[in-house]
Amino acid sequence: MRIESLLSEITLELSSAGISNARQEACWLVSQLLGDDPIGVPCCGGAEFPSALEATLRERVSRRKSGEPLQYIMGEVDFHCVNLLVGPGVLIPRPETEQLVELALSHLALDGPIVDLCTGSGAIALALSASRPARTIFGTDISADALSWAFRNRDRLNASNVTFLQGDLFQPLPPGLLFALITANPPYVSQDEYDQLDPTVKDHEPIMALLAQDNGLQIIRAIAKEAKTRLLPDGWLVMEIGETQGEKVRQILLAENYSLVDIKKDYSGRDRFAFAKH
Numbered sequence: 001m002r003i004e005s006l007l008s009e010i011t012l013e014l015s016s017a018g019i020s021n022a023r024q025e026a027c028w029l030v031s032q033l034l035g036d037d038p039i040g041v042p043c044c045g046g047a048e049f050p051s052a053l054e055a056t057l058r059e060r061v062s063r064r065k066s067g068e069p070l071q072y073i074m075g076e077v078d079f080h081c082v083n084l085l086v087g088p089g090v091l092i093p094r095p096e097t098e099q100l101v102e103l104a105l106s107h108l109a110l111d112g113p114i115v116d117l118c119t120g121s122g123a124i125a126l127a128l129s130a131s132r133p134a135r136t137i138f139g140t141d142i143s144a145d146a147l148s149w150a151f152r153n154r155d156r157l158n159a160s161n162v163t164f165l166q167g168d169l170f171q172p173l174p175p176g177l178l179f180a181l182i183t184a185n186p187p188y189v190s191q192d193e194y195d196q197l198d199p200t201v202k203d204h205e206p207i208m209a210l211l212a213q214d215n216g217l218q219i220i221r222a223i224a225k226e227a228k229t230r231l232l233p234d235g236w237l238v239m240e241i242g243e244t245q246g247e248k249v250r251q252i253l254l255a256e257n258y259s260l261v262d263i264k265k266d267y268s269g270r271d272r273f274a275f276a277k278h
């Protein structure tokens, strides 16, 4: 079958299944199998799609139609300056978290180790490592499933300065070690918000990566408390938060006596990032 006919057919199928950017997703699915750049795919529409790959393509389209996230099906996602493997058991890194990496890098004047709490696929830790390959970087996560992706990503990216450890927040880290920078994209979705999430997210991505008790604030509170004792003087805590949590998180951080607290907006103008200086 010609690529252009296949693309039209898949686009129609995906859009009938309610997928909004169906044409782009069709290009991504086709281009990944061809090993091509997705932008180039429509330009070679007159060429034949290899018949040996058609069954695989159709199986992937049918998974996507049934609501599985595209990134799980493709098995990879670009994040900041790294390409990461992802699949069931780990949160798919979101574009807004790339901004957290940028903001974290701009708060890294101090020498010393870095820790990324709630590291999941290792997205933040590995993006920081790509920019600061000489830094000692730790990543912790409570989920063995999530960390299995982080280990694969670290090996694939040869990020030998990154160590991933399993456990609750700071618990698996060397006792007494103080950090120049603590980053975290913790679970911060309240039960009400969780109930309303899109099924593509709720039915596939791990609940442990999303939902937090205490109206989404439980883990943020725990991080705010312990980070104060784990930062070097002048070190920074940089956290992603939910868009409705800015004022509450500001109060939580102020109550822990940080010397400076700030809430910053994402590119869409929503409160998204909390900063606290030791």
Ligand SMILES: C[S@@+](CC[C@H](N)C(=O)[O-])C[C@H]1O[C@@H](n2cnc3c(N)ncnc32)[C@H](O)[C@@H]1O
Residues within 6 Å of the ligand: 090, 091, 092, 093, 094, 097, 117, 118, 119, 120, 121, 122, 123, 124, 140, 141, 142, 143, 146, 167, 168, 169, 185, 186, 187, 188, 208, 209, 210, 219
């Ligand atoms: C929102 S995801 C963030 C993943 C990754 N940092 C990212 O930005 O794509 C939150 C992660 O926190 C982990 N997590 C949940 N509770 C935790 C805890 N008490 N201690 C450590 N990690 C935890 C989950 O397993 C999940 O991987």
